[in-house]
Amino acid sequence: MIVEIVILAMIAAFLGLRLYSVLGRRAEHEEEPVPTRFEPNDSASAPRQIAPSATNQPALRPSREIVGFPPAIESGLRDIAAVDRRFDLLAFLEGAKSAYAMILEAFWRGDKEELRQLCDQDVYEGFVAAIDAREAAGERLDNRLVRIEDTTIHSASLDGQIAHITVRFVADIAAVTYDRDGHMVAGSLDDAVESRDIWCFSRDVRSASPDWVLDETDED
Numbered sequence: 001m002i003v004e005i006v007i008l009a010m011i012a013a014f015l016g017l018r019l020y021s022v023l024g025r026r027a028e029h030e031e032e033p034v035p036t037r038f039e040p041n042d043s044a045s046a047p048r049q050i051a052p053s054a055t056n057q058p059a060l061r062p063s064r065e066i067v068g069f070p071p072a073i074e075s076g077l078r079d080i081a082a083v084d085r086r087f088d089l090l091a092f093l094e095g096a097k098s099a100y101a102m103i104l105e106a107f108w109r110g111d112k113e114e115l116r117q118l119c120d121q122d123v124y125e126g127f128v129a130a131i132d133a134r135e136a137a138g139e140r141l142d143n144r145l146v147r148i149e150d151t152t153i154h155s156a157s158l159d160g161q162i163a164h165i166t167v168r169f170v171a172d173i174a175a176v177t178y179d180r181d182g183h184m185v186a187g188s189l190d191d192a193v194e195s196r197d198i199w200c201f202s203r204d205v206r207s208a209s210p211d212w213v214l215d216e217t218d219e220d
Contacts, residue, residue, distance in 0.1 A: 065088070065089040065090055066078055066081065066089055069153060072155070073153055073154075073155060073156050076155065076156030076157040076158065076164075076165075077089060077153070077156045077165075079156075079157070079158040080156060080158050080163045080165070080205070083158065083161075083163075083205050084163065084203075084205040086210055087163075092165065092212070093151055093153075093167070095212065096151060096165075096167045096199075096201060096212075097148055097151050097169075099118060099201070099212070099214065100148065100151075100167075100169050100171070100197075100199065101145050101148070102114070102118060103115065103118050103119065103214060104143070104145055104173075105145065106118070107127050107130070107131065108141045108142075108143045109141075110131045110134070110135065112124075112127075112128055112131065115127050115128070118213060118214060119213055119214045119215070120202065120213050120214065120215040122215070122216075123214050123215060123216065123217060126217075137180075138179060138180025139177055139178065139179060139180070139185070140177070140178045141175070141176070141177055141178075142175075142176040142177075142178065142189065143173060143174065143175040143176065143187075144173070144174045144175075144189065145171060145172075145173055146171075146172040146173060146174055146192045147171065147172050148169060148170070148171045149170045149171060149172060149194075150168075150169070150170040151167060151168070151169055151170075152167070152168050153165065153166070153167060153168075154166040154167060154168045154198055155200075158205075161204055161205050161206050162202055162203070162204055162205070163202060163203050163204075163205050164200055164201070164202050164215075165200070165201050165202075165212075166198060166199065166200040166201075166216075167198070167199055167200075167201065168196065168197070168198050168220055169195075169196070169197045169198075169199065170194065170195070170196050171194070171195050171197070172192035172193070172194055172195070173192060173193055173194075173195045174187070174188070174189045174190070174191070174192045174193070175187040175193065176188065176189050196219060196220035197217065197218070197219060197220065198217070198218045198219065198220050199214055199216070199217050199218075200214070200215055200216035200217075201213065201214055201215065202215040
């Protein structure tokens with residue numbers, strides 16, 4: 001009888017040790033910190049590859065970008081977004097700022113080839129005529145775009161399959177004109193002048209190219 005009690009006690013002790021071992025390891029595992037979405041991990045620093053969708057169609061842009069405009073502008077932007085799934089208003093405005101700088105700088109240095117790529121035919125011919133007149137007069141520009149202070153949508157519309165978005169730019173520009181002998185005849189690089197321009201960009205929404213071109217310029 002005593003022997004049986006001792007054997008049962010040993011078995012109970014053995015089972016107790018096994019249970020403690022299992023629970024102890026489980027508890028230790030559960031106490032390990034679990035990374036949250038705000039904590040870095042080994043995979044977070046690695047570049048992510050985003051696979052295209054099965055249909056290879058771009059996703060619709062969130063409509064929250066097209067809010068807070070006067071009704072006519074908002075309606076025009078929504079019309080454009082409805083037929084152009086790639087249209088992204090914020091990306092458009094950033095591209096418009098870049099185009100504004102590129103076109104001005106190309107005009108100032110007389111780069112007709114770059115202007116041809118960024119403007120429609122009518123605007124391009126207007127820039128070329130101004131460049132030719134400047135060269136004929138022996139004048140050279142040393143203008144600099146100091147900063148773009150503001151970029152706002154002035155109007156937006158969809159004319160058939162052609163989207164038009166007009167943008168008002170407020171910028172500081174330092175402008176200097178030299179004559180054929182290299183003498184400064186106008187302007188100053190030390191004093192930037194505020195410029196207010198209204199430029200209209202257009203794009204055929206059926207085109208595979210996402211590029212917009214400048215099709216009209218005006219001053220505010």
